[in-house]
Amino acid sequence: MHPDTTIPVKSDNSVFRIVDGEAVVVDVSGGMVSVINRVGTRIWELVDGSRTVREIAGLIAAEYNIAVQTALEDALGFLQELSRNELA
Helix, strand or coil: CCCCCCCCCCCCCEEEEEECCEEEEEECCCCEEEEECHHHHHHHHHCCCCCCHHHHHHHHHHHHCCCHHHHHHHHHHHHHHHHHCCCC
């Protein structure tokens, strides 16, 4: 996953709801349920099929007042986990 060119997209097989600031994501094809923390939820919200991983990380860095590199590493790890679970 290259942060400058990869544009993550939510899986068509996933549905979600935000409850108390955390996303509950369901893989409808496999029945898996994931609860995502607040930062992960914000990343999930930013995955819209138009932003690159780097753009998402930049927004996270600004919103949470953290270093861009830290946000990038965290976003990459989170998005790779979503990909492994076929949610994005």
